[in-house]
Amino acid sequence: MLKKIIVLVLCVAPIMAFAQNKFGHVNSQDVYNAMPEKATVEKTLQDLATNYENEINKMRDEYNKRVKEFVDKKDSMPQSILQARQSEIVEMEQRISTLNQTAQNDLQKKQQELVQPIVDKIKKAINDVGLENGFIYIFDLQVPAILYHSDQSVDVLPLVKKKLNIK
Template sequence: MKRNILIAISVFALFFTAEANAQQKFGFVSTEYVLSQMPEAKSIQSELQAYQRQLTNKIQATMQGFQTQLDAYQKGAATMTEDARAAKEKELQDLQTQIQQDQQEAQTNLQRKEAELLQPALDKIQKAIDAVAKEQSYTHVFSLDVAGNPILLYVENQDEADISDLVLKNMGITPTEANNTGSN
């Protein structure tokens, strides 16, 4: 008797789970692909490259100043007193440390600038994903590319699940190249 109740509950649970799964619709989006199709992608890239050049030029100028001081030190080291030589070596070491700190700061600033420039576009993409998911009755939408790694590892019918082009169309953008996710 107890066994029949367990079997009945198991069958009911299996039926209920199967019914719930039948109502779910899964999709995925390649945000990198969508972003690459957006008109603002080129201006974001250009602005980011200009900022990177600005940071690089500043560091290169500091490095040239360091090299100039190093050359002067190497030429005059033999005629310097030991105290003067030690002071100049410390100054050069401090300058070299400062260059390393400037390089790290530049990298951090570049990443911050990239995030700042991308955020409005990513917000626009998210809004379009939300709209497409509601319009097409998707219950779950995954990102195909998070930190360069796919989150969606398997999908039976990729053409039906990839909504990247639908997201672009929702934003008023006609895809101009083959979807790099392999569909649509």
């Protein structure tokens, strides 16, 4: 019995020594760019950005109008009205600045909210491709940590696209 186990181990060991590890690579940005959801995300973000931009432009127009009016009439205004108008102008500057910052934050949050489900879907597809095709590793070429990949590395982009039903 012991001889059979030893013979079996000696027969299997060379086979396992010659077994190759299967490595693959994919550029996740290429997958994302091929996703049909990308267009919807970009349209939604562009619409939101346009809404904020329009509102900020309205505020800037009103601000410029007030500044021009202030400059034109400052010599004829009493000191108390002059100070009140200056305060209004400073307050308008602060509101514009605040809205600008809010717009940037909202756009970042919305982008994260819209992109994360797509990223999760891509990760799941890559994991599924790895499991189904026996890959040991699949490297993302978008991440700059990969300094070299040989021709023996398999590009799994077509497999991931197929998994996601993308042409």
